[in-house]
């Protein structure tokens with residue numbers, strides 16, 4: 001019997017880049033030829049947290065990576081199939097010695113998938129090396145020493161990946177993407193941030209040289225923050241750049257920067273990025289169970305009309321609606337507006353946070369489960385240990401979009417409404433409405449709730465519940481597992 005040829009596999013997940021990439025480095029170090037695979041797994045891409053924009057970003061990141069790998073006769077093979085089917089077929093033809101990948105801190109679905117892969121590897125005598133990602137630890141019981149090791153990781157050298165022209169592995173991919181999906185992936189909307197590692201560095205460069213000047217001042221403003229924030233989140237989420245690369249880039253730029261403070265502030269957030277993912281790594285049930293089990297006791301009667309109005313940007317509160325429409329069109333809004341959307345949904349509309357998580361996940365171009373669910377719960381007030389912040393959308397609008405420029409950009413139907421009414425157009429008299437050619441209830445929805453009444457009710461419900469015995473008991477467990485100190489405040 002002819003002996004199978006030995007090969008290695010590099011399995012790309014949320015790490016679509018050519019540099020500071022340990023799995024690719026390990027593959028190059030080995031004398032064996034290797035193939036690089038990226039999978040569109042039907043069970044995962046049909047999960048409600050995933051949307052076409054995520055796949056488009058991944059696909060275009062791969063196109064850019066392939067350009068970089070082309071001179072070395074290497075490319076990423078994209079398979080539309082479940083991982084076990086792909087691995088089984090490759091293993092049928094080749095003696096797979098190693099699979100190199102990063103370890104994913106994802107949702108239960110990907111965790112279970114990875115357990116099945118580990119079992120497959122064991123049964124087939126394949127060594128699967130899952131590399132540590134961004135200083136996230138597996139198997140830790142608490143946060144003792146976490147900060148220190150994270151900083152040590154961030155200040156250690158990045159990996160310089162050198163590629164060689166080597167013997168290619170002949171493998172005809174039978175799991176190609178069908179024409180329909182391929183066409184959709186290729187049509188990348190120009191309103192979204194462009195994908196790929198070159199763009200990640202372009203955004204970083206313009207941030208440290210110019211855009212970051214007003215980072216801290218504009219961080220809560222829906223319009224100005226689009227320019228002043230780093231905007232590197234989609235690149236981090238899909239791994240076009242590693243946290244370490246971003247950290248070192250900003251850190252090294254600080255020395256000669258006229259706005260050192262702003263850059264330091266952005267570095268702090270890179271740590272938050274990992275801090276939240278570390279929480280999720282330890283407890284991925286945060287996707288659909290309250291961090292603090294005591295909050296499962298609160299009942300939230302479902303109101304479909306509220307939920308639909310929120311999802312479609314038709315609540316009658318201009319800033320809330322403008323944010324939702326902007327998100328739909330561009331895939332990004334700033335932290336404060338994300339927090340306000342969640343706060344409005346959970347506190348003012350008094351809906352269960354789980355009714356909203358996937359909707360925003362699909363809209364965020366930068367969807368990262370490890371940040372998304374813990375942040376969602378912090379804003380929903382279900383952690384028990386964080387200060388509950390209830391954002392009044394009218395006040396947020398007056399404070400952060402005083403002239404309604406952001407609102408009018410995304411809600412052109414309010415174009416004629418003068419500034420004194422732009423935050424509360426429902427306060428216009430009928431005569432005003434006719435004068436400004438904007439009829440409430442026809443051109444723009446009447447508010448679906450009375451913000452004063454709902455605010456008061458939510459405060460009583462949620463703050464009152466903090467005294468619940470189970471909530472208090474759970475607080476102790478959460479503090480011991482996820483924090484170093486007694487309290488934490490990662491929020492801006």
Ligand SMILES: Cc1cc2nc3c(=O)[nH]c(=O)nc-3n(C[C@H](O)[C@H](O)[C@H](O)COP(=O)(O)OP(=O)(O)OC[C@H]3O[C@@H](n4cnc5c(N)ncnc54)[C@H](O)[C@@H]3O)c2cc1C
Nearest residue numbers: 229230231232233269270273335338339366367368372375
């Ligand atoms: C309900 C909710 C859901 C969120 N979901 C996501 C998500 O799915 N993916 C995601 O990347 N961010 C998420 N965030 C955090 C934050 O809003 C975004 O990271 C930020 O707006 C991205 O823009 P930026 O890259 O310009 O951020 P910058 O302010 O320039 O910060 C730089 C980087 O630091 C990290 N970061 C910034 N703020 C936070 C934060 N509060 N918590 C954790 N990390 C942070 C991000 O990686 C970000 O790219 C969420 C926030 C809320 C309130």
